[in-house]
Amino acid sequence: MPPSGITDAAAKGVKLERYASGGALLLRRAASGKLVSASSHLLFRATVLATLALVFLFTLHYPSLLSRSFHLSSSASTSTSLASSSAQHSHRSLLMSSSPSTSAAGTYSGAKWEEQIRRSARPARDGGISVLVTGAAGFVGTHCSLALKARGDGVLGLDNFNAYYDPALKRARQALLASRGVLILDADINDALLLAKLFDVAAFTHVLHLAAQAGVRYAMEAPQTYVASNVAGLVSVFEAAAKHADPQPAIVWASSSSVYGLNTDAPFSEDHRTDRPASLYAATKKAGEAIAHAYNHIYGLSLTGLRFFTVYGPWGRPDMAYFSFASAIVAGEPITLFADARRDFTFIDDVVRGCLGALDTAGRSTGSARTGKKTGPAPLRVYNLGNTSPVPVTRMVAILEKLLGKKANKRVVTMPSNGDVPFTHANVSHAAHDFGYRPTTSLEAGLRHFVDWFVDYYKLDVKIATANAKPTDNKTAKKKKKMSASS
Numbered sequence: 162m163p164p165s166g167i168t169d170a171a172a173k174g175v176k177l178e179r180y181a182s183g184g185a186l187l188l189r190r191a192a193s194g195k196l197v198s199a200s201s202h203l204l205f206r207a208t209v210l211a212t213l214a215l216v217f218l219f220t221l222h223y224p225s226l227l228s229r230s231f232h233l234s235s236s237a238s239t240s241t242s243l244a245s246s247s248a249q250h251s252h253r254s255l256l257m258s259s260s261p262s263t264s265a266a267g268t269y270s271g272a273k274w275e276e277q278i279r280r281s282a283r284p285a286r287d288g289g290i291s292v293l294v295t296g297a298a299g300f301v302g303t304h305c306s307l308a309l310k311a312r313g314d315g316v317l318g319l320d321n322f323n324a325y326y327d328p329a330l331k332r333a334r335q336a337l338l339a340s341r342g343v344l345i346l347d348a349d350i351n352d353a354l355l356l357a358k359l360f361d362v363a364a365f366t367h368v369l370h371l372a373a374q375a376g377v378r379y380a381m382e383a384p385q386t387y388v389a390s391n392v393a394g395l396v397s398v399f400e401a402a403a404k405h406a407d408p409q410p411a412i413v414w415a416s417s418s419s420v421y422g423l424n425t426d427a428p429f430s431e432d433h434r435t436d437r438p439a440s441l442y443a444a445t446k447k448a449g450e451a452i453a454h455a456y457n458h459i460y461g462l463s464l465t466g467l468r469f470f471t472v473y474g475p476w477g478r479p480d481m482a483y484f485s486f487a488s489a490i491v492a493g494e495p496i497t498l499f500a501d502a503r504r505d506f507t508f509i510d511d512v513v514r515g516c517l518g519a520l521d522t523a524g525r526s527t528g529s530a531r532t533g534k535k536t537g538p539a540p541l542r543v544y545n546l547g548n549t550s551p552v553p554v555t556r557m558v559a560i561l562e563k564l565l566g567k568k569a570n571k572r573v574v575t576m577p578s579n580g581d582v583p584f585t586h587a588n589v590s591h592a593a594h595d596f597g598y599r600p601t602t603s604l605e606a607g608l609r610h611f612v613d614w615f616v617d618y619y620k621l622d623v624k625i626a627t628a629n630a631k632p633t634d635n636k637t638a639k640k641k642k643k644m645s646a647s648s
């Protein structure tokens with residue numbers, strides 16, 4: 162029996178002959194009155210030729226797509242899975258958090274680049290961990306990266322530097338981290354090709370996954386970005402860790418206090434209901450917790466979700482109320498307060514201690530990227546990281562007024578139906594028990610640290626008040642300089 166290739170070639174030859182003689186054949190058929198049948202054959206052949214021409218043109222115009230899949234599938238250890246990643250690329254690109262049209266894997270390559278990655282990720286102490294921090298140029302990501310590096314752990318950062326809030330602030334955080342030896346790559350968590358490559362280059366023991374679309378109310382304006390970052394992006398990170406890292410890292414990731422939604426039992430405990438989200442943001446974080454369950458169950462990933470409670474502090478997020486209110490007070494602009502809102506404001510240093518405690522106690526993943534199987538159950542955990550003492554938002558504003566020495570121009574309105582919840586209040590007994598989490602910073606002390614940084618960073622002409630000083634009124638305040646960004 163001839164090899165199937167020969168049979169195929171013979172069949173193709175016959176077909177080609179038929180195509181070549183097709184024109185003459187059709188003419189004869191037309192002459193014999195079979196016009197309808199001949200037309201349909203002609204149409205079919207024209208379609209085949211047009212398709213071939215289109216494929217040819219596409220190949221000429223998009224050689225990068227072909228070369229990328231060739232380049233990646235030539236990588237010995239990850240060839241099969243990366244080839245399938247490549248096939249899925251066009252689907253993913255629709256959901257990219259910052260809509261990059263190509264993978265950064267092409268930009269980031271070469272022996273020098275790999276050495277930079279390994280240097281940043283390498284622990285400087287015996288027993289140190291190696292952590293891939295996503296969202297490393299974000300607020301919590303920056304602080305955690307600094308703390309990990311300071312105690313001798315290896316850190317490699319990833320951030321897409323999107324414009325949800327001032328990217329210059331993110332670049333300033335990146336520069337700060339660079340000065341401490343932490344490299345942050347400009348890349349998106351939905352870039353599966355790059356994630357796979359990173360797990361190939363460096364042996365991360367842990368992932369601290371903090372990249373996300375934050376902000377409760379903004380979800381009404383840009384719903385798809387929440388799905389892209391908090392759902393698709395989370396899956397992208399879990400996929401890469403499950404299928405491209407050997408051994409698999411343990412993952413600690415940012416969930417949110419907002420998952421408690423319309424829960425009225427207080428303080429919020431991890432045992433309470435979380436099936437009534439009040440915002441799409443909360444729903445995507447809740448979805449993340451369900452997704453974590455599936456990846457833990459199937460792939461044996463060690464997964465810890467941390468429910469952060471309104472984290473604030475130096476190098477914070479300008480979109481959050483304490484930050485935007487401080488800016489508005491300095492600028493003499495009005496602020497809108499939602500009546501009766503209370504938050505369990507949690508200072509960044511306390512949250513960082515919680516994140517490091519969660520990393521240190523994460524336990525191992527039990528799956529294997531090589532076999533695709535797990536050897537046993539892996540840890541699946543979720544913790545509240547709050548301050549345990551809710552404070553009215555009006556009180557937060559009063560503290561800012563005092564520190565900045567200036568009265569706010571307040572407008573109090575009924576809380577709009579925008580996904581907000583009236584109050585949050587954390588019970589942190591699980592985190593206290595499992596890794597000694599004990600928040601110690603009062604809102605007064607924490608906001609003072611924030612205002613110190615805020616005034617210094619933006620080079621404001623503001624004399625920070627001592628504890629007993631009284632704020633000035635708006636008329637005096639208008640004489641003060643407006644805020645100006647330093648970067």
Ligand SMILES: O=C(O)[C@H]1O[C@H](OP(=O)(O)OP(=O)(O)OC[C@H]2O[C@@H](n3ccc(=O)[nH]c3=O)[C@H](O)[C@@H]2O)[C@H](O)[C@@H](O)[C@H]1O
Pocket residue numbers: 375376377416417418419469470471472480481482483497498499500502503504554581583
């Ligand atoms: O714990 C979380 O999981 C979330 O915390 C944070 O959400 P929130 O607690 O809503 O913080 P933030 O916007 O600072 O509003 C604070 C307070 O000011 C009130 N608020 C807000 C705006 C305004 O104009 N007026 C007002 O009164 C408002 O009603 C609220 O009571 C993160 O942004 C979010 O990404 C997520 O991490």
